[in-house]
Amino acid sequence: MSNETYIHPTAIVEEGAEIGENTKIWHFCHIRAGAKIGDNVSIGRDCYVDSQVTIGSYSRIQNGVSIYNGVTIDEYCFVGPHVIFTNDQSPRVLKKGWEILNTKLELGASLGAGSIIRCGVQLGRFTMIGAGSVVTKNTKDFSLHLGLPSVQKGYVCACGDRRLEKSDKVVFDCCVEKLPDHMIDKIKKDIHE
Ligand SMILES: CC(C)(COP(=O)(O)OP(=O)(O)OC[C@H]1O[C@@H](n2cnc3c(N)ncnc32)[C@H](O)[C@@H]1OP(=O)(O)O)[C@@H](O)C(=O)NCCC(=O)NCCS
Ligand SMILES: [Zn+2]
Numbered sequence: 001m002s003n004e005t006y007i008h009p010t011a012i013v014e015e016g017a018e019i020g021e022n023t024k025i026w027h028f029c030h031i032r033a034g035a036k037i038g039d040n041v042s043i044g045r046d047c048y049v050d051s052q053v054t055i056g057s058y059s060r061i062q063n064g065v066s067i068y069n070g071v072t073i074d075e076y077c078f079v080g081p082h083v084i085f086t087n088d089q090s091p092r093v094l095k096k097g098w099e100i101l102n103t104k105l106e107l108g109a110s111l112g113a114g115s116i117i118r119c120g121v122q123l124g125r126f127t128m129i130g131a132g133s134v135v136t137k138n139t140k141d142f143s144l145h146l147g148l149p150s151v152q153k154g155y156v157c158a159c160g161d162r163r164l165e166k167s168d169k170v171v172f173d174c175c176v177e178k179l180p181d182h183m184i185d186k187i188k189k190d191i192h193e
Pocket of ligand 1: 112114131145
């Protein structure tokens with residue numbers, strides 16, 4: 001853990017959790033041994049991060065989110081307040097041999113406040129999920145989804161400013177103006193135009 005990392009005194013970070021540089025863990029969080037949290041991440045108040053969870057650099061987890069085993073969060077993701085993740089498709093108390101179903105947030109995905117992400121889905125790069133939506137299916141890169149169950153309502157650019165028809169372009173002028181250079185470089189490197 002580097003000197004720049006900040007852990008609020010009320011947070012519990014178990015020995016064996018990896019916390020990156022400049023990462024901030026706020027009030028009353030619990031980070032389990034084995035969790036891997038990248039650089040420049042913010043974990044808001046009252047969050048729980050399970051033992052095999054990975055959270056990529058520059059991601060932001062807002063208040064009150066529990067991130068269970070099976071969930072992987074790539075870089076530059078935004079998880080809104082009180083988002084609900086799941087990892088058991090058919091939960092029953094005392095059931096033997098239940099299996100974790102994995103959920104993946106790819107580069108830059110944003111989840112609106114209070115959205116529910118059913119386990120087993122892959123959320124594409126820069127997908128945006130509306131507040132309160134229930135996601136039950138995979139989403140495509142740059143797609144916007146709303147509702148219960150959520151349905152696709154078009155596309156959104158990397159900075160989130162404009163709604164688009166499907167485009168092969170990955171960076172627009174608005175994105176260059178509003179996003180930091182390291183994020184634009186990452187988008188260009190990882191998503192080929
Ligand atoms: C999904 C979202 C990005 C859409 O923004 P937008 O395109 O500006 O939305 P608009 O206000 O123009 O609404 C367009 C339509 O979608 C509906 N809509 C908007 N957000 C919705 C949502 N979360 N769930 C269901 N429907 C929604 C509107 O009611 C409207 O419906 P209509 O066409 O029947 O009138 C935005 O509403 C949202 O949910 N943002 C996330 C906010 C959030 O949780 N932030 C977290 C940090 S605080
Ligand atoms: Zn943009």
